[in-house]
Amino acid sequence: MKKLKLSTQQCVGCKICELSCSFAHFKAYSHDITNIHIITEESNCDFAPYACIQCQERSCVEACPVQALSVNPETGAIAVNQDSCVFCGLCVKSCEYKGIRIITHEGKKRIAVCDLCGGDAPRCVEACFDGGVTFE
Numbered sequence: 001m002k003k004l005k006l007s008t009q010q011c012v013g014c015k016i017c018e019l020s021c022s023f024a025h026f027k028a029y030s031h032d033i034t035n036i037h038i039i040t041e042e043s044n045c046d047f048a049p050y051a052c053i054q055c056q057e058r059s060c061v062e063a064c065p066v067q068a069l070s071v072n073p074e075t076g077a078i079a080v081n082q083d084s085c086v087f088c089g090l091c092v093k094s095c096e097y098k099g100i101r102i103i104t105h106e107g108k109k110r111i112a113v114c115d116l117c118g119g120d121a122p123r124c125v126e127a128c129f130d131g132g133v134t135f136e
Contacts, residue, residue, distance in 0.1 A: 001076040002135050004114060004122065006049045011132030013040055013047030017124035024123040026105060033105045035114045036124045036133065039098075049132050051124070052078055052099035052114040060113070063094035068111070075119035080111045087111075 015031060015038050022034040031037075036051035052060075054076050061069045061078065068085040069078055078100070087109045091100050100113040116122050116135075125135040 001054075002116075003054045003076070004051055004116070004125070005134045005136050006051060006053065007132050007134070008046070008048045010130050011038065011047045011049050012130045013038055013045075014130070016127045016129070017049065017133050020123040020127035024117060033103055033110075033112075035112045037101070037112075047132075050098040051133070052095075053097055054078070054114075054116070055097060055099075057096075059094040059096070060091035060100050063090040065090065069113075072115070072119075075116045077116040077119070078113045079115065080113060082110055085109075085111055 018031050018034040019029045021036050022030045039048045068081045072079045103112045124133050
């Protein structure tokens with residue numbers, strides 16, 4: 001199964017991946033409502049993309065006390081039942097890759113985790129021109 005590959009060496013910090021993700025999922029261009037996020041270290045101009053890489057550990061799924069997270073058998077991506085989630089943050093804390101977080105959209109909290117755009121080429125990969133985000 002294909003997975004996202006994130007490269008801090010290739011990422012130039014343009015954040016086009018964030019915008020393409022937010023539009024694909026929420027029909028809005030926003031850096032705040034996206035399943036991928038770029039962390040910028042301005043003091044040395046470093047940029048690091050973070051998103052769920054569909055790791056083998058699946059610590060977020062194991063950490064969820066209400067089973068709001070599961071693995072999509074077709075894509076291998078983490079699936080979220082937003083209605084079951086209690087937003088305790090245990091999934092966020094358990095992810096050593098910083099690939100999951102809690103966001104707020106239209107006044108509601110949501111778990112933001114990459115769903116691989118349904119298994120097709122993820123929109124962030126299509127938008128990335130520098131090789132910071134690939135799908136292999």
